[in-house]
Amino acid sequence: GPDPLITEIQPWAQGLGDGVDATPYGLPIRFEGDVVRRNVGWLTADTISSINFTPIHALDGTITPQGCAFERHHSGAIELAKEDYRLMINGLVETPLIFTYADLERFPRETRTFFLECAANTGMEWAGSQLNGAQFTHGMIHNMEYTGVPLRLLLEEAGVKPEGKWVLVEGADASSNGRSIPLEKAMDDCLVAFKANGEALRKEHGYPVRLCVPGWEGNMWIKWLRRIEVGDQPWEQREETSKYTDTLADGTSRKWTWVMDAKSVVTSPSPQMPIKHGPGPLVITGLAWSGRGAITRVDVTVDGGKSWMPARLAAPGQEMAVSRFYLDHVWDGSEMLVQSRAIDSTGYVQPTKTELRDIRGLNSIYHNNCIQTWWVKANGEAENVEIS
Amino acid sequence: EKLGLGRAALPEELAAWDHDVRPDGLGLPEGSGDVLTGEELFSEHCAVCHGEFAEGVDNWPKLAGGMGTLDRDDPLKTVGSYWPYLSTTWDYVHRSMPFGNAQSLSDDDVYAIVAYILYSNDLVDDDFVLSKENFTEVELPNAGGFIIDDRDTTELPLFIREPCMTDCKETVEITAHATVLDVTPNDTTDDAPAAGAAEAATAEDPAPEVAVAEAAPEAAPEAAVEVAAEAPAQTAAADPELVAAGEKVFKKCAACHKVGEGAKNAVGPVLNGIVGRTAGTVEGFKYSKPMQDAGAGGLVWTPEELSGYLADPKTYLPKNKMSFAGLKKDSDLEAVIAYLSTLGQ
Structure with a gap:
């Protein structure tokens, strides 16, 4: 019969909506209240030193809204006002300097879009399929448009001495989260950012100032950046020795594994995004990114990798930024083993989990960029599985 | 410039x-x-x-x-x-x-x-x-255990390649399912039914911090079982070997608990006469509220109760002061309680 939503006059078509200023800073409409960050309680001892996950399954496009971009804190998200903010540059420089927030705003500025992926993203999946949802398997990532000052300009202002080869970057929070970065990277594309997606950084992402280290693991993107020291050797701090190192099967561990390899994931359909419409036209979509360059192509399979189809990129890939892909598929209603495979501008093709395990074993924890499999059943529900 | x-x-x-x-x-x-x-x-x-x-x-x-x-x-x-x-x-x-x-x-x-x-x-x-x-x-044992990122030589040559598009493999089998583990938090989909509860599944293993990843799937059920391990049965007669073994186990406790003649309260209360004593009653020791309440409620440290407490102090009596993780082996529990039973007032 006729649809009462059409044939009957609805309240929203008759009455009035909210006036302007009802919500001076807008939030998503209440119907989208489940598109939120979530954590996994058993992973960590306390939420103060923990992580949550971006709801990538429910988002589209490429830009992650700040309000649902994942958080990772080592000693909690601190509140640091712009007027209390100081940035120190010291060590092997001609003049150790102090900058205020207002000083930073006077340097020439850049705006660029970068992904930030935690090195532990997908880490729970090394030993086997464990978490059932793209949010949990791949949600330690966000992609934002940052505005800030090239780190190179700040270092040049202080004058790096010839013997300077490394910089130590650290935050103002109790964890300080120190990391050593080669001077070459610091002078290349690192950004001292104070805006994301056009507005101030959120507290949980390091307000008022964080470091962007494009293409490199998220732990290096120091939040509440307060000090940069130039030195002639790396510092070997906690976050680059005891953590964020990759233990191989023989017990030795890789260190300085900074670059995030090419990776992709189908965000829908997926365990949190079952197919509800039955057979027929189906949009298969997902995200792809590479720390080594731009995404040039993404392939999708629905038969577990027997055959692949090139997906459509929403826009040409950008260096160190997330790409959105779509495969406009006609689903016959039978079960599928859905995967995506990213290819970047270096020619690197995202490997299978088996291929990575053959090289790295099961104890790597970090840097799992393997192909992900969703088993989509005939009823449209999907599950995280591994396949032969 | x-x-x-x-x-x-x-x-x-x-x-x-x-x-x-x-x-x-x-x-x-x-x-x-x-x-x-x-x-x-x-x-x-x-x-x-x-x-x-x-x-x-x-x-x-x-x-x-x-x-x-x-x-x-x-x-x-x-x-x-x-x-x-x-x-x-x-x-x-x-x-x-x-x-x-x-x-x-x-x-x-x-x-x-x-x-x-x-x-x-x-x-x-x-x-x-x-x-x-x-x-x-001071050189730490694993000082030589690290190599600098070698992906350029060990991985890139393998993965920079022409991807296969058709007839890439003959058969495909599912070899692992996430739902078997059931460790995904509840209520995560837009409106799909909630997955089963799995909190605490890996209390033993999960990585500190987000390393997390170390939580191997297989470990989850085991850990849960271990926490639920039942207290060992107690025998009345003191077995000298068991008591001796218990004295060794007690070294884990001795940093905080003093025993023997002239022992005084330290980080923890004196344990002379602990077996059979009402909980929270050693004079001069400042107990947590939950421990005081437990004693007021009639809790007596029988071997059975001690076994339950020492296996997992935080679960047995939440928010009590003892910062001890618990004895995981039944044999250790049995032994240390046998040893404690020999300590008079």
């Missing part, structure tokens, strides 16, 4: 923020600390999360043990088994610990605590004194 922005940093400002320490000792301040002082400081400031013996409480990081496990399933990564440089420990304790009260320890305190962490890993004797002078002489 310089813009002339910012101002020169003052020496006092550099001194206030420039605390980092490198493996070659650069940045270490004058000072020293010994193991025994470190043990007291550790008990006071660190044990609530890391355990009296640096063995870790709940999901908080274990700082000791794990030697020889790095090439096994689920390696245990501690300062002793994994960390390559002692300077990292000094630097981190000095700047970021204790959790929630960072930068409150003196330089000497930090030397002492780091000395105790070495001791808890059996790397130094109990008369060891760590100082700026001997610091770089």
